[in-house]
Amino acid sequence: LRGQSLEIIKLSHSDSASSTDHGTAIAALLIGRGDGPSPGLLPNAKLVAVDAFRRQPGIDDHADVVGLISALEALVDRRVGVINMSFSGPPNPALQSAIKEAAARGVVFVAAAGNGGPGARASYPAAYNEVIAVTAIDPSFNVYPFATSGSYVDLAAPGVNIWTAQASIDERTRSGTSYAAPFVTAAAALLAASQRFDSASIPVKLKTRAQDLGAVGRDDIFGFGLLQMAGLCDELIASTDQGPAHSTVRITPAGD
Numbered sequence: 001l002r003g004q005s006l007e008i009i010k011l012s013h014s015d016s017a018s019s020t021d022h023g024t025a026i027a028a029l030l031i032g033r034g035d036g037p038s039p040g041l042l043p044n045a046k047l048v049a050v051d052a053f054r055r056q057p058g059i060d061d062h063a064d065v066v067g068l069i070s071a072l073e074a075l076v077d078r079r080v081g082v083i084n085m086s087f088s089g090p091p092n093p094a095l096q097s098a099i100k101e102a103a104a105r106g107v108v109f110v111a112a113a114g115n116g117g118p119g120a121r122a123s124y125p126a127a128y129n130e131v132i133a134v135t136a137i138d139p140s141f142n143v144y145p146f147a148t149s150g151s152y153v154d155l156a157a158p159g160v161n162i163w164t165a166q167a168s169i170d171e172r173t174r175s176g177t178s179y180a181a182p183f184v185t186a187a188a189a190l191l192a193a194s195q196r197f198d199s200a201s202i203p204v205k206l207k208t209r210a211q212d213l214g215a216v217g218r219d220d221i222f223g224f225g226l227l228q229m230a231g232l233c234d235e236l237i238a239s240t241d242q243g244p245a246h247s248t249v250r251i252t253p254a255g256d
Contacts, residue, residue, distance in 0.1 A: 001024070001027060001028060001031070001032060001033070001165070002033070003033065004031045004032070004033060004040075004043065004047070005031065005044075005045070005046040005047065006027065006031065006046075006047045006049065007046070007047070007048045007049070007078075008049050008050075008051065009048065009049070009050045009051065009071075009074050010051045011050065011051060011052045011067050011070055011071060011074075018051055018053035018054060018055050018061040019055055019061055019167075020167035020168075021166050021167050021168060022061070022086070022178065023049060023051065024165055024166060024167040025164045025165060025166055025174055025179065026084065026086050026164075026178065026179070026181075026182055027047055027049055027165075028040060028164045028165035029041060029162070029164050029179060029182040029183075030042055030045065030047055030084070030182050030185065030186060031043055031044075031045050031046075031047045032164070032165060037165075038163065038164050038165040041182060041183065041186035042186050042189060042190070045186075045189060048075060048078055048080055050071040050074055050075060052067040052068055052070065052071040053067070053087075054067075063087070065092045065094050065095050068095055068098075069094060069095060069098045072098050072099070072102055073098075075102075075107075076102050076105065076107065080107065081106065081107060081108060081189070081192045081199070082107070082108045082110065082185055082188045082189045082192055083102075083107055083108070083109050083110070083185075084110050084111075084181055084182055084185035085109065085110065085111040085112070085125055085126075085131070085181070086111070086112045086177075086178035086179070086181050086182070087111075087112065087178070088111070088112055088113075088114040088115070088116075088123035088124065088125075088126060088148075088177075089123070089124060090124060091122075091124045091127070092124065095124070095125060096124075096125070096128050099125055099128055099130050099131065100128075100130055103130035103199070106198070106199040107199065108132070108188045108192065108199050108202050108203070109125070109128075109130055109131040109132065110131065110132045110134060110181050110184045110185040110188060111125050111126035111131045111132070111133055111134070111181060112126060112133075112134060112176070112177035112178045112180065112181045113126050113133045113134055113135040113136075113147055113148050113149075113150075113152075113153050113177045113180075114126060114147070114148035114177060115144070115146045115147060115148065115176050115177055115178075116146070116148045117145075117146050117147075117148065118147070118148070118149045118221070120148045121148075122148070122150045122152055123148050126152060126153075127150065127152040132154050132155060132184055132188070132203050132206070133152050133153050133154045133155075133223070134153075134154065134155050134156070134157050134159075134177060134180045134181045134183070134184045135147045135148075135149070135153050135155070135156050135157075135159070135177055135180060135221070135222065135223065136156070136157065136158070136159020136160055136175065136176060136177045136179065136180035137156045137157070137158065137159065137160065137180070137213070137222070137226065138158075138159075138160035138161070139158075139160070139161075141213055141226070142160075143156070143214075143221050143222065144159055144160050144175060144176065144177065144180075146176070147159075147177055147221075148177070149220045149221045150220050151220055153220060153221070153222070153223040154203070154207060154223040154224060155184055155206060155207065155210055155223050155224055155225070155226075155227050156180070156210075156213060156222045156223060156225060156226045156227065157180040157181070157183035157184055157226070157227045158179075158180060158183060159175060159176060159177055159178075159179045159180030159183075160175045161173040161174075161175055162174050162175065162179045162180075164179065183227055184206065184227055187206055187227055187229050187232075188202050188203075188206065190229070190232075191205060191206075191232075205232070206227065207223075207224040208224075209228045209229075209231070209232060210223070210224040210225035210226055210227060210228055211225045211226040211228050212224070212225040213225045213226055
């Protein structure tokens with residue numbers, strides 16, 4: 001991440017700031033240096049990362065709804081167009097309202113489908129209608145065993161043994177729906193940067209171009225299927241003087 005366009009907004013007190021490994025891994029997947037050991041999907045993009053989580057002994061990093069809404073407000077104020085939410089939890093009407101309002105203003109939301117297992121309850125914010133919910137698959141197109149399934153799942157993306165950076169060591173592999181979400185976030189950011197699609201048409205475009213997996217048609221495990229960008233990237237490059245990879249877009253991991 002050295003030399004990359006990265007702005008970090010810290011909402012937590014310094015003595016309880018969240019651990020750094022998860023956020024670093026998501027950030028590297030998105031904007032890691034192209035010439036580094038963990039190259040990112042959009043190395044030329046600008047990333048705005050909000051640390052809305054807190055560390056507490058004996059439990060995983062966590063956030064409250066006030067912090068999450070404050071994070072969304074900070075991103076909207078900076079005119080962030082695509083927001084990656086690699087975290088999950090229970091439903092909350094206040095958070096839902098904040099997401100709905102931001103979506104109405106043109107923000108595209110992408111979130112991890114959750115790692116509670118196929119029989120778990122729906123994970124939020126992924127299950128909100130305004131959010132693209134992403135599950136994780138391995139190189140053999142098998143779903144991540146701990147991925148949460150349900151009618152809210154929209155797309156599948158690589159999320160098993162994903163090579164990325166880590167704060168405590170140089171890099172390592174990670175698995176989970178958190179690491180699948182950035183692939184869809186990067187795709188949505190490319191479409192947004194092309195200025196050919198509005199926020200409402202971006203999710204539709206990604207879903208209609210997905211490679212069907214599992215049962216024919218949309219299903220609760222893979223959603224509409226595996227994210228496909230190759231052909232769409234060719235279309236975007238052919239239709240603009242400057243390729244989308246050189247455009248400036250603002251995205252955020254908002255990780256836990």
